[in-house]
Amino acid sequence: MEPLIFTLPLMQMASGDTLSLQVYEFTGATAGKTAYIQANLHGAELAGNAVIHRLIQHLSAQPPDYLAGTLRLVPVCNPLGVNTRAHNFASGRYNPYDGRDYNRIFWDYEKAAGDIAGFAEAHRNSAAADILQAYRHQIQAAFQREREAIQAAPHLPVHQLYRNQLQSLALDADYVIDLHTSSNRGLTYLYFMEGRSLGARLFNLDFAILLDDYDGDAFDEAFLKPWLALERSLSDLGRTVQFDLEAYTLELGSGMDLEAPAVERGYQGVMRYLSHKGVLEAPIPADVPEMPLSRTSQVTKYYAATGGLIESRVDPGTWVRPGDGLYTLLRFNKSGLLPEAVVQQSDRAGMVFDVATNRAVNQGEYILALMQFD
Numbered sequence: 482m483e484p485l486i487f488t489l490p491l492m493q494m495a496s497g498d499t500l501s502l503q504v505y506e507f508t509g510a511t512a513g514k515t516a517y518i519q520a521n522l523h524g525a526e527l528a529g530n531a532v533i534h535r536l537i538q539h540l541s542a543q544p545p546d547y548l549a550g551t552l553r554l555v556p557v558c559n560p561l562g563v564n565t566r567a568h569n570f571a572s573g574r575y576n577p578y579d580g581r582d583y584n585r586i587f588w589d590y591e592k593a594a595g596d597i598a599g600f601a602e603a604h605r606n607s608a609a610a611d612i613l614q615a616y617r618h619q620i621q622a623a624f625q626r627e628r629e630a631i632q633a634a635p636h637l638p639v640h641q642l643y644r645n646q647l648q649s650l651a652l653d654a655d656y657v658i659d660l661h662t663s664s665n666r667g668l669t670y671l672y673f674m675e676g677r678s679l680g681a682r683l684f685n686l687d688f689a690i691l692l693d694d695y696d697g698d699a700f701d702e703a704f705l706k707p708w709l710a711l712e713r714s715l716s717d718l719g720r721t722v723q724f725d726l727e728a729y730t731l732e733l734g735s736g737m738d739l740e741a742p743a744v745e746r747g748y749q750g751v752m753r754y755l756s757h758k759g760v761l762e763a764p765i766p767a768d769v770p771e772m773p774l775s776r777t778s779q780v781t782k783y784y785a786a787t788g789g790l791i792e793s794r795v796d797p798g799t800w801v802r803p804g805d806g807l808y809t810l811l812r813f814n815k816s817g818l819l820p821e822a823v824v825q826q827s828d829r830a831g832m833v834f835d836v837a838t839n840r841a842v843n844q845g846e847y848i849l850a851l852m853q854f855d
């Protein structure tokens with residue numbers, strides 16, 4: 482099976498060079514769902530590109546009846562960020578020009594749309610498949626109007642160039658997988674949204690975090706949030722529907738790295754997920770693995786209480802109890818005193834899952850993140 486490869490111009494640089502996106506699209510012998518997978522939206526988060534490479538290699542060696550539907554893959558989906566590279570020290574996560582987080586720029590139909598409750602009322606007695614089709618059509622029409630409006634304007638800021646291209650590639654998908662890594666050093670896990678814990682478990686990563694607090698401008702959120710709003714509106718009318726639409730953000734290890742175990746787990750997770758969903762004809766392991774679940778509201782980030790150098794700290798994956806040491810900060814001073822090493826204790830139980838790569842912190846800068854499970 483050969484992918485269709487096409488290149489989309491993204492933006493022209495001051496030098497005259499054009500930054501582009503290259504899309505690899507596999508189409509199966511039979512009709513089916515559409516899965517969209519991108520990687521490296523944050524510039525320092527490289528591992529997902531290796532997962533996509535593995536998927537391309539694997540699918541290229543398979544016959545067309547291996548795939549039902551469409552698998553659309555976009556590696557290095559943010560060329561500007563990828564070339565900017567680094568993370569907390571610099572700006573691969575943020576556009577240096579306008580300061581925006583590349584993954585907080587997306588168009589949220591729920592905010593743009595208006596009357597989702599009215600739509601639910603009008604379609605409350607329709608078949609679920611008909612509701613899905615009508616609502617998707619409405620989202621795509623609204624997105625098209627938005628695109629036409631901004632294309633007609635003689636100005637288009639960078640974040641809109643990005644979001645227009647990336648969202649136009651994913652809007653017709655059923656399953657969206659956004660491959661990230663930590664900005665720092667982290668474990669292998671994923672974010673999921675309401676009602677999608679079963680799908681989240683298929684990836685079989687270290688754990689999964691429910692987005693219980695979100696505003697819809699991240700890529701996965703922007704895709705699924707309008708559908709969750711519709712599901713809630715229908716539920717208010719006594720109609721229980723869960724559409725077979727899902728979006729996940731995978732975090733595959735550390736920034737500025739392609740850690741082989743994280744790449745392998747990401748690849749195996751995506752394969753397992755797509756097989757369970759019937760997109761791939763790969764053999765499906767019968768069991769759905771148990772995976773510890775948490776939620777974003779149960780994540781605590783620790784920031785430096787004073788400036789200093791992090792002499793030691795716990796590694797990602799370390800479980801702590803209240804009173805256990807999290808890190809030791811070496812503090813120098815300009816007040817004629819000897820330097821001191823201060824141990825910061827944890828004020829709660831949980832697991833440390835992400836730590837700063839940077840060891841020199843000013844007061845208030847990020848050191849590590851700890852999570853409590855459900």
Ligand SMILES: [Zn+2]
Nearest residue numbers: 523526661662
């Ligand atoms: Zn990221």
